[in-house]
Amino acid sequence: MTNKLYYTDPFIYQWKTEITASENKNGTWEITLKDTAFYPEGGGQPCDLGTIDGIEVLAVRKEQDEVIHILNEKPNRTLVNCSLNKERRIEHTQHHSGQHLLSAVCVELYDIGTVSFHLSNDTATIDLNTPSLSRQQLLNIEARVNDYIYENRKINVFYINTNEASKYALRKVPSGHEQLRIVQIEGIEYNACGGTHVQTTSQIGLLKLMKTEKHRGHVRLFFSCGMRLLKDYSKKNEWVSSIANRLSSPPEKLPEKIEKLLSDNKEASQKYNALFEELSYEIAQKLLSEQEDGPFISTIFDQYSIKELEIIARNITNQSDKTVVFASTLENKILLLHNGTSPLHCGQIIKNHAAAFSGKGGGDAKKAQAFFSDIEQLKQFIEFVTTNLVQAEKIE
Ligand SMILES: [Zn+2]
Incomplete structure (x- = not known):
């Protein structure tokens, strides 16, 4: 069975290993490795991408306890160099740890549980078991999460037997496992999880709540963390600067300026319609x-x-x-x-x-x-x- 490097060290991005099996299925190759850092899709976290001996990995999935790498071509030697898309992995890791912390704070402050977590290429969301959240609650949640990030708390990963689960106040105990992988944020919570996580809360970087939507009686909370948040900020800063330039207005006066433009425009079209x-x-x-x-x-x-x-x-x-x-x-x-x-x-x-x-x-x-x-x-x-x-x- 594959040695899963992503469980032991989330910071391995390049490694050498052997191909243990390969099979052509409907035109694509399904490959297993002796050691893999490629995280297969699961627990709300998408799979890693990257290359095996220079050949692009199209998807990674788990079958029973085995990790299957999907490629268009088969590498032509057994000993291969593997490489993860580092940026994608860091984004996933920061958001997964960010999600644990965010969900824990929602419980701590308002006793609101998380129903589901979803992470994609451009959004990260949790669905919260509440019909609504006020603006003040959102501000309090965001502030507390970022306090914990700044406190640089340790995030520990260890294994327990399932029959010890009651000692750890887990909100959810996954069924069908003899052992559970526990991700602990020191002094905050224990969580049974198979995802990749940073080693201290400060490695999440920063967490920003972006917006909320109503979804099937729950609140869907959009958030962004770390490197992705920085990219998002840079892009939005560029948009704001270019609009401010175009309208010859300092950025902080833009709301006022746009209000004025809209009302001028409305007046002009009323005049036009009359004429x-x-x-x-x-x-x-x-x-x-x-x-x-x-x-x-x-x-x-x-x-x-x-x-x-x-x-x-x-x-x-x-x-x-x-x-x-x-x-x-x-x-x-x-x-x-x-x-x-x-x-x-x-x-x-x-x-x-x-x-x-x-x-x-x-x-x-x-x-x-x-x-x-x-x-x-x-x-x-x-x-x-x-x-x-x-x-x-x-x-x-
Ligand atoms: Zn998790």
């Missing part, structure tokens, strides 16, 4: 006088959105029984609209004829829209509607 109402009335009058004959008012616009064209169209149908056929080349869309007195069914026209011009859309009797990927076909469709459907064709 557009007036303008759309003028445009409607002009089109009504220019296109007196026939059942249609039809125009292609280059500068307005379909939403704006609907405002102009409603100005027309308020005064006339004609069917409006408008197109916006901004959006490659057309709008059919009338006030209900026309026998034309706008939605059916689109449904029955648009596809022949590579258009698609729909609507009801009085209003319909369609999108055309090709502007020439859009124009041909308008031509088709306004010449072929002049006789107020009733479409079933």
Whole structure:
């Protein structure tokens, strides 16, 4: 059976060992090693990645007590050099120890248990057995966790027989084991766990609570630790600096500045909408006088959105029984609209004829829209509607 280095020393990133077995299964190789530091997925912690003799390890999993390494190719010698993705392992280790400490503090301060732990490439969460947590509780939890990190408490790993478990006030005793691996944070808690852990709380670095979400009656608490937290801070610091530069504002004034921009923008769009109402009335009058004959008012616009064209169209149908056929080349869309007195069914026209011009859309009797990927076909469709459907064709 494989000697599991990840149980004894979480800081081994490179080692030499022998391949003990290899098997090709559906095109990938499943390899076992005499010694491995590759942690297989388990207990909320994802597997390690890295290389075996330069060949990428795609996944690592546990089968019974054996560790299986999945590779695309088989190394061509028995004695191999193994190498872990160090950054990934450190992130996992810091977050796993961080999770133990965070869960312990939630119990210590508020007697709230942890239901589950999940760690992925970009998030770490625990689900807490409570329907809600106040902002003050979150601040207290975060502060206490970081106090314990600063106190540099030892994290010890040792094995006990399962029948001794009651001595250690474990919140959960895993079943089916003769021995339990205990991870102790000195003076804080004992936890039965097979994961990789740092040796003192200060190696967690720092722990930040990021946000909470409600999840199936529990609170899902997102947190970040150590190296990942530093990367996250650097990225966000860059974003804030670049926004502050762009808005010529010191970072601490950004909330105020953005509030002002949003309210200016709201005011400007209210003014624009009022002016557009007036303008759309003028445009409607002009089109009504220019296109007196026939059942249609039809125009292609280059500068307005379909939403704006609907405002102009409603100005027309308020005064006339004609069917409006408008197109916006901004959006490659057309709008059919009338006030209900026309026998034309706008939605059916689109449904029955648009596809022949590579258009698609729909609507009801009085209003319909369609999108055309090709502007020439859009124009041909308008031509088709306004010449072929002049006789107020009733479409079933
Ligand atoms: Zn654990």
